[in-house]
Amino acid sequence: MIKRALISVSDKSGIEEFAKELHQLGIEIISTGGTAKLLLEKGIEVTGISEVTGFPECLDGRVKTLHPAVHGGILAMRDKKEHMEQLQEQNIQPIDLIVINLYPFKATIMKPETTLEDAIENIDIGGPTMLRSAAKNHKDVTVICDPRDYNELLQEIKVNKELSYDTKYRLALKVFEHTASYDAMIAGYLREKINGELPDNLTLTYEKVQDLRYGENPHQKAIFYKEIRPEVGSLVNAVQLHGKELSFNNINDTNGALETLKEFNEPAVVAVKHANPCGVGIGYDIYDAYLKAYKADPISIFGGIVAVNRTIDDRTAEEINKIFLEIVIAPDYTEEALEILKQKKNLRLLKLEGIQQEQSKGAMDLKKVRGGLLIQDKDTKLFNKEEFEVVTDRIPTEKEIVDMRFAWKVVKHIKSNGIVLAKNGKTIGVGPGQVNRIWAVDNSIRQATEETKGSVLASDAFFPFGDSVETAAKAGISAIIQPGGSVRDEESIEKANQYGIAMVFTKMRHFKH
Secondary structure, three states: OOOEEEEEEOOOOOHHHHHHHHHHOOOEEEEOHHHHHHHHHOOOOOEEHHHHHOOOOEOOOOEOOOOHHHHHHHHOOOOOHHHHHHHHHOOOOOOOEEEEEOOOHHHHHOOOOOOHHHHHHOOOOHHHHHHHHHHHOOOOOEEEOOHHHHHHHHHHHHHHOOOOHHHHHHHHHHHHHHHHHHHHHHHHHHHHHOOOOOOOOOOOOEEEEEEEOOOOOOOOOEEEEEEOOOOOOOHHHOEEEEOOOOOHHHHHHHHHHHHHHOOOOOOEEEEEEOOEEEEEEEOOOHHHHHHHHHHHOOOOOOOOEEEEOOOEOHHHHHHHOOOOOOEEEEOOEOHHHHHHHOOOOOOEEEEOOOOOOOOOOOOEEEEEEOOEEEEEEOOOOOOOHHHOEEOOOOOOOHHHHHHHHHHHHHHOOOOOOOEEEEOOOEEEEEEOOOOOHHHHHHHHHHOOOOOOOOOEEEEOOOOOOOHHHHHHHHOOOOEEEEOOOOOOHHHHHHHHHHHOOEEEEOOOOOOOO
């Protein structure tokens, strides 16, 4: 039976109505600071925390609930005779319901002007302590940290006169998840301030965005979470303007398209299928870039994702509407373009401001493995200009260098072993995810959508043998960009010289597994 409740909340949404209901149920309300003031102003009878502790709130409110009269009342086990006798001896009354949400640390650090001192002052101490105390003793004490639970709790009390153990357990679990996230957020913020190395004990915190219909396959359950402070230009910041709900695969593929798109400053379009770029084009405007991306592989783009780094106009929208796509994501759309694209009922249209924003320094890449987690720096580099070396007799032309740089940006984002063929600012052949490099070369040539003569080839890692160069030469490829670093580099260089191919070493590989 709930007889006494302690209410102290930063987020006061719904608290007036909730407290009134508790008061009408005959429950005594203890409160602190601003919460007590609000409830008294609303005509709700409240016992001040100082009346309970016999001690005034002090240190600008930093100390008010850290007292045995509070924590004794929370932590006493009601079915343990010794506990209840000690409460009587110390004149401490049990507290049966704790309603607390914490200082707004997240809201504080989200403000650009926030100083370290501001952030530290918004680290709650008494709140988490009371929440954890009540959650530990959840068999006897009900604890609420989320205003969304107010109505459910009231309904159960009104119907059953008491709360079930299952309800108390669920609310206690929610508290420990909440305080763990709160502490992880604080630790993460403080570590950012010193650009610290990753700790020996890593705790990450994410917020739920939505339940998904299913995962990669219909029998798999899936949920989408976001970082507490996602970077500008991140997919989680996108606004959906039209179409069906996003799926697990939609989100994964669109993120892959964005990662590739961020390599380009000029008007660019990236088409992705099954997380691999299938067509990439750059042009003098977005219409030109889209046509190149489409013609790069008009078969694979069907049912794919298209990411664009300029506003989509009506002319481009008309072209996009000629085929079936799952998603289009762009920084913006003209009104005419939206009207055209919305003619397709199920086409998902996403708007993402800052779509070209590069990854910040210190961004991390996480890969879950069974029983563990792999973490690495994000692959944000392309190559070091100082190490960009022509290793063949023939020096590449300016045009070939432009196409090689373009192809190198794309091959960085396809599954390894990966090969990309490019020509005139567009991909013409993509060979991703092969178990050996010669198969990747063969596939990229076989899949080429136009004459490979005069095209360039990018390889995400070195050639272990000269056979890939020979195959490229037979296809008419005129220049190759690769990391180099094989013990048999000379074999590849000799083959390139034999066939008059220009070859560049970047001294930087881009495996993507």
